[in-house]
Amino acid sequence: MVALGVDGIGSPESPEIDWDALRAKAVEAMGHAYAPYSKYPVGVAGLVDDGRIVSGCNVENASFGLTLCAECGMVSQLAATGGGRLVAIACVDGNGTPLTPCGRCRQLLYEHGGADCLVDAEPGPTTVGALLPGAFGPAHLGTK
């Protein structure tokens, strides 16, 4: 189905995404969530344009406003492991059901994947651009 990338999910040469495999990585990350307050674990996995996979889980805090969404952890891993652009992401809730990212995280995804970044959703994938129309972003600041 897909030319295999680093984690067997996709590759820069193959825009076709193995959503089941990407979702499985998100579920794996969700299993590490620290969500004692909301009891709403979230996991996310992203395919990077060089074929590697980055992931994250939500990490809550007794000071609720300091909670880190799963996407924050994923984007941190993206930067810490060499950067690159997110091509596709799958985010899941505690049941493994696709979750469309919160507003703040849509902005994070726009920064690191752009409007064309694919987002797992029901009944089928959507894009960051569809989830965050008219986005404010790096271009407004003249930043690459």
Ligand SMILES: O=c1ccn([C@H]2C[C@H](O)[C@@H](CO)O2)c(=O)[nH]1
């Ligand atoms: O896109 C989202 C939306 C929510 N959460 C987390 C934050 C909090 O820990 C819990 C409930 O909002 O879900 C994420 O990680 N990502």
